[in-house]
Amino acid sequence: MNDNDVVRDLTLDGNAVAGLLEEVFGADMTTADGECAHCGSANAVGALRAYTRAPGVVLRCPACGGVIARIVQTPRGTLVDLRGAAHLAMRR
Ligand SMILES: [Zn+2]
Numbered sequence: 001m002n003d004n005d006v007v008r009d010l011t012l013d014g015n016a017v018a019g020l021l022e023e024v025f026g027a028d029m030t031t032a033d034g035e036c037a038h039c040g041s042a043n044a045v046g047a048l049r050a051y052t053r054a055p056g057v058v059l060r061c062p063a064c065g066g067v068i069a070r071i072v073q074t075p076r077g078t079l080v081d082l083r084g085a086a087h088l089a090m091r092r
Contacts, residue, residue, distance in 0.1 A: 011049050011050070011051065012049075012050040012051075012052060013046060013047060013048065013049060013050055014029070014030055014044070014045045014046040014047060014048040014049075014050050014059055015030050015046045016050050016052065017050050017052065017057050017059075017071075018030050018046070020057060020071060020073075021045065021071075024071060024078060024080060025090070027090050029045045029046075029088070029090070030044065030045055030046030031044055031045075031046065031091055032044065032045045032088050032089060032090045032091065033045075033088070033089040033091075034048065034068060034085050034086075034087070034088045034089075035085065035086040035087050036061040036063065036064060036066055036068055036084065036085070036086065037066070037068070037083065037084050037085055037086040038061060038064050038066030038084060039061060039063055039064035039066065040086070041061060041062075041063040041064070043061065043062060043063070045059070045088065047062060048060060048061065048062060048068060048069075049061075049062055049065075054070075055072060056070055056071050056072030056073065056079070057069075057070070057071045057072075058070050059071075061084070066084050067083075067084045068082070068084040068085050069081065069082050069084065069085060
């Protein structure tokens with residue numbers, strides 16, 4: 001097993017953090033459509049690559065690997081960084 005295999009094994013998708021996303025956004029976000037601000041590709045949030053071993057959760061674009069969202073929970077509150085998302089569209 002080389003380093004790339006290890007990284008792949010640690011990679012989840014956005015569905016793995018559905019509970020956290022629903023807590024933060026108040027809606028099921030796995031079916032929300034997101035546009036990557038880095039490369040413009042559109043993906044359901046559930047299809048983003050999720051990294052949960054960083055401090056907090058990082059969601060990356062499956063096309064270009066750019067960071068779309070970071071969510072960090074601390075004892076004082078929750079930080080949501082969405083700089084990498086051109087938009088998120090929640091379904092009604
Ligand atoms: Zn991208």
